[in-house]
Amino acid sequence: MSGWIGFNTAVSGLLASQKNLYTTNHNIANINTRGYSRQQNTQESNNPLNIAGIGFLGTGTNITAVNRIRDSYLDFKYWGEKAPVGEWTVKEDTLTEIQHIFNEPSESSIRKNLDELFTSFESLSTNPSDDSNRALVREKMMAFTKYLNSTSENLKSAQKEVNFEISTNIKNINSYSERIAGLNKEIHNIELDGSKANDLRDKRDLLVDELSEIVNINATETNGKFNVSIGGTILVEGEVSNRLKYPAPTVENPLNKEEKLYQLEWENGNKLKLTSGKLKGLIDVRDGTGHDSKYRGIPFYISRLNEFANIFAKQMNEVHQKGFTRDGNSGINMFQSDDGEAIDASNIKISDDIMDNLDNIAASSSSDPSDKENNDIILELLEKRNDNKFFKDTTPQGTPDDFMKSVLSTLAVDGQQSVRMKENGTVIVDGINTRRQSESGVSLDEEMSNMVKFQHSYNAAARMITTIDSIYDVTINRLGLVGR
Amino acid sequence: MRITNNMMISNMMTNVNKNLQGLSKVQDKMQTGKKFQLPSDDPIGVSKSLKYYTDLSRIEQYKRNVDDATSWMEVTESAVSQIGDILERARELTVQAANDGTNTGEDKEKVSAEIKQLREQIIKVANTKHAGRAIFSGYKTADDLIDSDGNYNIDLNTDEKTKYNVGSADTIDVNVVGTELFGLSNNGYKQDVSKGDTSEMIRVFDKLIQGLDSDDVTSIDESITEIDETVSNVLSVRAKIGAKTNRLELNKNRLEDQTLSVTKLLSKNEDVDIAEVVIELKTRETVYQASLHAGARIIQPSLIDFLR
Numbered sequence: 001m002s003g004w005i006g007f008n009t010a011v012s013g014l015l016a017s018q019k020n021l022y023t024t025n026h027n028i029a030n031i032n033t034r035g036y037s038r039q040q041n042t043q044e045s046n047n048p049l050n051i052a053g054i055g056f057l058g059t060g061t062n063i064t065a066v067n068r069i070r071d072s073y074l075d076f077k078y079w080g081e082k083a084p085v086g087e088w089t090v091k092e093d094t095l096t097e098i099q100h101i102f103n104e105p106s107e108s109s110i111r112k113n114l115d116e117l118f119t120s121f122e123s124l125s126t127n128p129s130d131d132s133n134r135a136l137v138r139e140k141m142m143a144f145t146k147y148l149n150s151t152s153e154n155l156k157s158a159q160k161e162v163n164f165e166i167s168t169n170i171k172n173i174n175s176y177s178e179r180i181a182g183l184n185k186e187i188h189n190i191e192l193d194g195s196k197a198n199d200l201r202d203k204r205d206l207l208v209d210e211l212s213e214i215v216n217i218n219a220t221e222t223n224g225k226f227n228v229s230i231g232g233t234i235l236v237e238g239e240v241s242n243r244l245k246y247p248a249p250t251v252e253n254p255l256n257k258e259e260k261l262y263q264l265e266w267e268n269g270n271k272l273k274l275t276s277g278k279l280k281g282l283i284d285v286r287d288g289t290g291h292d293s294k295y296r297g298i299p300f301y302i303s304r305l306n307e308f309a310n311i312f313a314k315q316m317n318e319v320h321q322k323g324f325t326r327d328g329n330s331g332i333n334m335f336q337s338d339d340g341e342a343i344d345a346s347n348i349k350i351s352d353d354i355m356d357n358l359d360n361i362a363a364s365s366s367s368d369p370s371d372k373e374n375n376d377i378i379l380e381l382l383e384k385r386n387d388n389k390f391f392k393d394t395t396p397q398g399t400p401d402d403f404m405k406s407v408l409s410t411l412a413v414d415g416q417q418s419v420r421m422k423e424n425g426t427v428i429v430d431g432i433n434t435r436r437q438s439e440s441g442v443s444l445d446e447e448m449s450n451m452v453k454f455q456h457s458y459n460a461a462a463r464m465i466t467t468i469d470s471i472y473d474v475t476i477n478r479l480g481l482v483g484r
Numbered sequence: 485m486r487i488t489n490n491m492m493i494s495n496m497m498t499n500v501n502k503n504l505q506g507l508s509k510v511q512d513k514m515q516t517g518k519k520f521q522l523p524s525d526d527p528i529g530v531s532k533s534l535k536y537y538t539d540l541s542r543i544e545q546y547k548r549n550v551d552d553a554t555s556w557m558e559v560t561e562s563a564v565s566q567i568g569d570i571l572e573r574a575r576e577l578t579v580q581a582a583n584d585g586t587n588t589g590e591d592k593e594k595v596s597a598e599i600k601q602l603r604e605q606i607i608k609v610a611n612t613k614h615a616g617r618a619i620f621s622g623y624k625t626a627d628d629l630i631d632s633d634g635n636y637n638i639d640l641n642t643d644e645k646t647k648y649n650v651g652s653a654d655t656i657d658v659n660v661v662g663t664e665l666f667g668l669s670n671n672g673y674k675q676d677v678s679k680g681d682t683s684e685m686i687r688v689f690d691k692l693i694q695g696l697d698s699d700d701v702t703s704i705d706e707s708i709t710e711i712d713e714t715v716s717n718v719l720s721v722r723a724k725i726g727a728k729t730n731r732l733e734l735n736k737n738r739l740e741d742q743t744l745s746v747t748k749l750l751s752k753n754e755d756v757d758i759a760e761v762v763i764e765l766k767t768r769e770t771v772y773q774a775s776l777h778a779g780a781r782i783i784q785p786s787l788i789d790f791l792r
Contacts, residue, residue: 031489099522105533105754115541122545126552126648129617129625364623370638371623373646373659382649401538408523409531415524430498434491441488448787 005049005059006468012060013461016043019063020454027442028451035206037070037440039198068198071439072221075205078432079212079219083277085429086213088422090281091295094162095415098301101154102408110151110404113144121382128363129372137361138354145335145348148309152302152345156256159298162286167248167262169214169279173235174243176211177228180204181241184225188239191224215277231273233266243267255302261286296414304407306344307394313343315390316381317351323362323377328369332360489786496779503772510765513756520754529753536750542652543742549648550736553658554729559614560660561725566609567665567685568718570602574689575711581696582704589699596696603689607634610666610683620662629662634686636662641676650735656728665721673717685714 023041030036042065048056103109120140124133183204190197204226208219211228217235219228228236235242245267250260264272264283274280288297313335320334333351337343353360365376384390388398396406512521520526581587581595610620610630617625622644631637642664645657667684668675682690688710695703 095524096522099524102523104523105530105537111534111537115538119541119545122549122649126549127615127617366623368623370627371644373617373621373625374623374644375646379647379649379655386653401535405531405534408534409527412523412527412530415522416527419524434495435485437488437491437494438486441486441490443486443488445489445787448791452791 005057006471007465009046009058009060010461010464010468012046012062013464014458016061016063017454017458017461021451021458023066024447024450024454028444028447031442031444033202035202035209036442037068037198037202037205038442040067040069041065042067065196066198067196068201069440070205071436074432074436074439075208076219078429078436079208079217081425081428081432082209082212083216083275083280085422085425086278087276087281087284088418088425090278091285092415092418092422094158094281094285094298095411095418097158098155098298099411099415101151101158102301102411104408108147110147111401113140113147114400114404116140117144118382118385121378124361124363125375125378125382128375128378131358134358134361138350138358141334141350141354145350148305148345148348152305152309155298155302155305156259156346159253159256159286159302160259162282162298163259163261166264166279166282166286167246169282170244170246170248170262170264173211173214173230173279174246176207176214177235177241177243180207180211180226180228180236181239183207184236185239188224213278215279216275231275233270233273244272245269255299255306296410301407301411302345304403306346307391308400308403308407309345309348310343311391311394312400313348315384315387319377319380319384320362322365322380324364324367325362326359326364326369326372328367329360330362330367332362492782496775496782500772500775500779503768503775507765507768507772510761510768513761514765517756517758518754519756533750533754536746536753539746540743540750543739543746546649546651547736547739547743550650550732550739553648553650553656554732554736556614556619556658557725557729557732559612560619561722561729563609563612563619564660564665564718564722564725567606568715568722570605570609571711571715571718574599574602574692575708575715578692578704578708578711582701582708592696592699596693599689599693599696603634603686603693606666606685606689607632610662620660620665622659622661630666630683630686634683634690636677636679636681636683639676639678642674650732651739654735656732656735658728660721660725665718667714667717688714 020041020043023039027038041063044062044064046059046062048058051057104111106112117140120133120137124130124137127133183200187197187200187204190200208217208226208228211217215230217228217230219226221227222238225238226236227234227238233242243266245263245265248262249265250262253259253261264274264279266272274283284295285297286299288295288300289303290296290300317333317335321331323332324330325332332353334354335343335348336351337347338349339347341347349355351360363376363378364371364374366374385399385401388402390399391397391403394403396403398406513519520529523530577595577598581592587595607630611628612619618628619625620629621627621638622640623646624638624640624644628637629640640662642661644659644661646659647655648658650656663675663677664673666686667673668677669682669684669687671684673684688707691703691710692707694700695707
């Protein structure tokens, strides 16, 4: 038995306390680091010495590992629940924007424009020979068509922004894929000797946290490496990362020729399958026509608005064409398109005939120009507003007011649903996050009490060295004078 | 459960944020006075509001139409009443002239001269304009009804009635078509006329004038009956106008009532109860401040504060 055994034991305590203090220090330093999970040292006593006839004599302590405190079950739950929140956040934002575009209820909405258009017809009906009433009708027609034009324009630009965001997210996914694969490699290299790459693992988990909001992912760990897949297709496998095609291929946008739509495609040409996540939300609101159980996104509202403009113009033109102008002409349109294509919300405008000459508002059912007070056609136009077969081959059907009201309530109800879904999802994610924080978060009080504890154990170990020192002082320096 | 500092801070942030959001919603309500800002706040409420606004705008327009119709009818009524006065005076003069014993030839000349004046007056009234529109000319309001010879100046059909909307699915004919009042010579008051046809009323006057000028007593006597027939037609036209004016008045009252009730409904549907909102605002303010206070206490003390 070496005489230095006590000394070594004391030193091991000193070193262990020091390492514990360093870990405490690291925890405190990282209290605000995103994705950081607290670390804890595993401390074990050293192998004891077997002293014959006495038993085992302890030889001190050793730090055997530095561990990350983290519950991977909570991580998997979090990644699963984060995607729906991403999806519904996007939907809520977009539907709110669409509601602002329709601007209902307000003094600058389709309802208001429609009300004023028909009110101007009423005024004209009481005095069809008066130019000022005709000018009023033209003014209100102008406001009405311009409203449709700008609403259509705004919806298209909302769609354009969503489209841009999709391409940004494709780029992001590729970057996440590369970074996760890179970390897989680094972690693997560090952990070859059995130790844990705690901080790198935190970083990797954080990347997966962020990715899980964008797309629905599935992550599994084998041999310390993450395999991440999206909809069954592998994004990261070990050190190999897959990519989505970027710049993304595009297809024509049937509702806006000027803005091509980015497609989601793996580099090998396969389609990307999404079930939830921000990207799915973006795709839904960008492409959702409302047909074939698709989501009611921006195209749904553009199409409804186009349908409204088209049928409104058609029905009004039909009546107006029967009427006679002040010069006794008939067959005049009220509305036309400004590009020769079929009338929709973006190209609807007042017919050139009426624009050029107020006399061309055909109020009269009589071809005789002297029948100035004949207001039959105006009355018929006014009646059209109550015609519940005005929209008959469309969904919704009914009068122009019914049609727009129904579109707006769809928007309102969908908006309400998106708010609810997002809130529900957020509650779930917050709950999981709280549990993760509870498990992995750094508690300052805890660290401070540990610090005091480790400081004291360090002091005590140091005191032990002093004690042993004084033992040797006695035996070496103060006993006898042999050899001196 | 193990509680960590960041957990408490993020919980606090979530809660403070939630309270602030609630506060901001109530403040929106206060500032706009409306229960909802976006359709998604209350889909049913918003769609109700849309209907009420449209109803209101229609009712307002119907009211304007009723006013227009009323003023048109007032002008018509006053014109018809003038015609009535003219006919009365004409009848008086004719009866006087018919009393052959007391009238000298000179008297009859005077009567004839006045009757001629009255005839002119009738033509003038027949061409009465309201805001530049000839009221008896059917659809041809730019043209005079009767020319200076007492003949129709235009082709006029009895169905040239101008209809105004004075309520939902409620229209009213506002104009009296000239032939209803002035008639077609020897053919009554329900005939279409062509340009150049003579008016019945003028024919009666012409016959009377001729009778007076030629001192034809039988003819003058006949004229009295004919004038009476004309008067009775004028009275019936007047009665119709009166009935319509009455209806318009009732309509106006009903529209006023509707404005009131729809405005009430609209207000009930989307206006906030200020007392309620103020209380809600105060409550939310208190909750928000409490959460801030609690937050301040949660964040500060830790073991560090007690280790010296």
